[in-house]
Amino acid sequence: MCGIFGYIGDKKTAPRMVLAGLKTLEYRGYDSWGVAVVPSKQSTNNTIVVKKKAGKIGDATVNDLPEGSLAFGHTRWATHGGVTDKNAHPHLDCSKTVAVIHNGIVENYETLRNELIKKGHRFVSETDTEVIAHLVEEYLKKFSVLPRDAAPAFSKAVQATFKDLEGLNAIIVINTAAEEMVAARNGSPLVVGFGHGENFLASDPAALLPYTKQVHFLEDDEMVIVSKGSIHIFHAHTGERVRPRKQLLTWTTEEAEKGKYPFFMLKEIHEQAGLLSEIASESPEQSILIAKELKKAPRVYLVGAGTSAHAARSASYFFSLVANKLVNYGIASEFDHRLSVIPENGALMALSQSGETMDLLEVVKKAKEKNIKIFSLVNVVGSTLWRMSDEHLAIGAGPEKGVASTKAFITKIAHLLLIAYAMAGDIKGGQKSLVRAAKATKEVTSKAYTQTIMKLAKKLKDEQHLYIIGHGLSYCAALESALKIKEISYIHAEGIPAGELKHGTLALVTKGTICMVFAPHDEHYQSTMANAMEMKARGGYIIGISDKNDDVFDEFLQVPDAGIATIIPNIVVAQLLAYYLTIERGFDPDMPRNLAKSVTVK
Ligand code: G6P
Numbered sequence: 001m002c003g004i005f006g007y008i009g010d011k012k013t014a015p016r017m018v019l020a021g022l023k024t025l026e027y028r029g030y031d032s033w034g035v036a037v038v039p040s041k042q043s044t045n046n047t048i049v050v051k052k053k054a055g056k057i058g059d060a061t062v063n064d065l066p067e068g069s070l071a072f073g074h075t076r077w078a079t080h081g082g083v084t085d086k087n088a089h090p091h092l093d094c095s096k097t098v099a100v101i102h103n104g105i106v107e108n109y110e111t112l113r114n115e116l117i118k119k120g121h122r123f124v125s126e127t128d129t130e131v132i133a134h135l136v137e138e139y140l141k142k143f144s145v146l147p148r149d150a151a152p153a154f155s156k157a158v159q160a161t162f163k164d165l166e167g168l169n170a171i172i173v174i175n176t177a178a179e180e181m182v183a184a185r186n187g188s189p190l191v192v193g194f195g196h197g198e199n200f201l202a203s204d205p206a207a208l209l210p211y212t213k214q215v216h217f218l219e220d221d222e223m224v225i226v227s228k229g230s231i232h233i234f235h236a237h238t239g240e241r242v243r244p245r246k247q248l249l250t251w252t253t254e255e256a257e258k259g260k261y262p263f264f265m266l267k268e269i270h271e272q273a274g275l276l277s278e279i280a281s282e283s284p285e286q287s288i289l290i291a292k293e294l295k296k297a298p299r300v301y302l303v304g305a306g307t308s309a310h311a312a313r314s315a316s317y318f319f320s321l322v323a324n325k326l327v328n329y330g331i332a333s334e335f336d337h338r339l340s341v342i343p344e345n346g347a348l349m350a351l352s353q354s355g356e357t358m359d360l361l362e363v364v365k366k367a368k369e370k371n372i373k374i375f376s377l378v379n380v381v382g383s384t385l386w387r388m389s390d391e392h393l394a395i396g397a398g399p400e401k402g403v404a405s406t407k408a409f410i411t412k413i414a415h416l417l418l419i420a421y422a423m424a425g426d427i428k429g430g431q432k433s434l435v436r437a438a439k440a441t442k443e444v445t446s447k448a449y450t451q452t453i454m455k456l457a458k459k460l461k462d463e464q465h466l467y468i469i470g471h472g473l474s475y476c477a478a479l480e481s482a483l484k485i486k487e488i489s490y491i492h493a494e495g496i497p498a499g500e501l502k503h504g505t506l507a508l509v510t511k512g513t514i515c516m517v518f519a520p521h522d523e524h525y526q527s528t529m530a531n532a533m534e535m536k537a538r539g540g541y542i543i544g545i546s547d548k549n550d551d552v553f554d555e556f557l558q559v560p561d562a563g564i565a566t567i568i569p570n571i572v573v574a575q576l577l578a579y580y581l582t583i584e585r586g587f588d589p590d591m592p593r594n595l596a597k598s599v600t601v602k
Contacts, residue, residue, distance in 0.1 A: 007069075032089075155180070193208040287430075293373070467505060480495070
């Protein structure tokens with residue numbers, strides 16, 4: 001949540017580099033944006049220059065900002081204070097010589113703000129963030145006795161400020177008197193990038209790919225002083241020096257770009273068939289190891305948020321169907337009450353694309369306190385969840401930028417299917433199943449198939465409600481499909497267990513109500529069709545998604561049978577439908593309103 005990018009080095013084009021960095025990070029938040037620069041030729045009043053605006057970055061430029069080799073910027077996902085130019089980051093102190101960008105929530109900001117107002121500080125925004133700039137200003141007065149003390153005083157002032165903040169926060173502060181960025185993290189992610197004669201800070205490693213692949217992920221309560229020639233990491237409370245834990249990023253710049261596609265989401269949907277084939281053919285060693293460990297555990301829980309929670313739910317079916325093991329699943333923000341019943345020798349498997357979702361990290365933290373073993377499936381290697389886990393598996397989706405998760409979901413469930421097969425001692429069976437899923441996915445993402453979906457999207461674009469039903473794994477598909485449609489096309493969609501229709505939702509079905517039905521020819525086929533008929537009898541317009549057509553269907557989307565892995569092509573079809581509905585309705589599928597890719601607040 002909130003994109004952060006900071007640069008210090010030899011280049012005088014820091015503001016433009018920062019803007020470019022922010023454009024790659026906009027999926028983290030896009031309510032507003034802003035860039036601050038310490039001008040190279042200091043103006044007479046020696047102040048930081050800021051440009052900030054409400055709205056998406058779009059084609060914005062920062063050509064009107066002065067040149068400078070120290071700049072940082074922010075894309076906002078509003079928590080405190082409306083979406084206005086004034087509330088956009090960076091925020092300045094009264095003297096305009098200190099600027100801050102922030103990700104998180106300062107929980108005690110009201111108390112701090114009132115104290116600062118009493119001391120004469122003037123606030124110009126409604127944000128919690130602005131208190132940070134004024135607090136640093138206040139501490140600077142205290143610590144800067146002599147001008148030559150300016151640099152140490154600055155980092156000391158940021159350290160003291162950070163210690164005063166309650167809540168989970170990542171901050172970066174700059175100051176006209178010190179040629180450095182000082183940053184601190186508790187909860188919200190920050191990564192330091194090591195360059196040559198230049199260094200970087202970002203909220204997300206993908207933004208650093210054009211400049212460096214050597215990074216250090218800050219741990220909670222770590223602080224860093226980043227100047228152009230050095231990176232000094234230390235503990236915010238003890239002051240103890242921390243040796244950089246340098247990590248190499250494996251993603252490429254091209255992977256993080258749209259290429260020939262108009263939107264990231266479409267590119268990411270089309271990458272899925274290839275990713276499935278890769279997972280089917282790569283060494284399954286880590287899946288086998290995790291399967292062994294999970295098999296031993298008396299109780300296993302799969303947890304995630306949003307789309308990752310749907311992956312958890314789907315996988316719980318894989319484990320019972322393939323490995324005859326009861327594995328529970330849970331939604332991270334609702335998981336609290338279950339933690340108390342997981343025994344110490346139980347296992348918690350956390351699923352996350354970003355590895356930074358706060359709701360999930362909170363569960364993992366609490367589970368660790370209980371000595372529960374943590375397994376994770378993560379896309380961003382090195383992320384907080386990755387580092388917190390006893391055993392982890394990289395899902396290998398590559399950078400995912402569309403806010404609506406697609407390929408991270410498919411790669412997660414592909415790995416989970418393999419783990420279930422490994423648990424049953426039949427990893428080859430799992431690999432075969434993924435090969436079938438890859439083939440089916442290729443078919444449903446072909447040009448001809450896409451045209452069928454585009455036609456359907458045209459027909460459905462003015463609908464206000466969609467009901468999606470399925471049994472078993474198809475129920476999981478229904479839930480995930482509904483989420484995709486809701487989050488980007490803003491059409492209300494509901495995933496319902498097919499058998500539950502008659503217990504309530506059927507009351508909403510009248511003439512012309514759109515009902516999507518996942519009906520693969522599995523053991524639930526007959527009952528699913530009976531439920532579809534119940535809808536049709538009440539006027540429902542039935543869109544069948546199945547390997548074979550049926551008279552009940554008013555529209556038919558054929559999805560090849562891939563056995564237990566049919567959920568994969570089924571969901572890919574729904575991803576495409578969600579995408580084209582969004583295009584038809586004139587919205588941006590990559591940046592849906594009010595949402596962000598990585599939710600680092602509770
Ligand atoms: C946000 C994103 C969703 C994502 C969820 C969990 O809400 O918009 O697309 O599914 O977070 O994210 P994670 O990174 O933990 O998988």
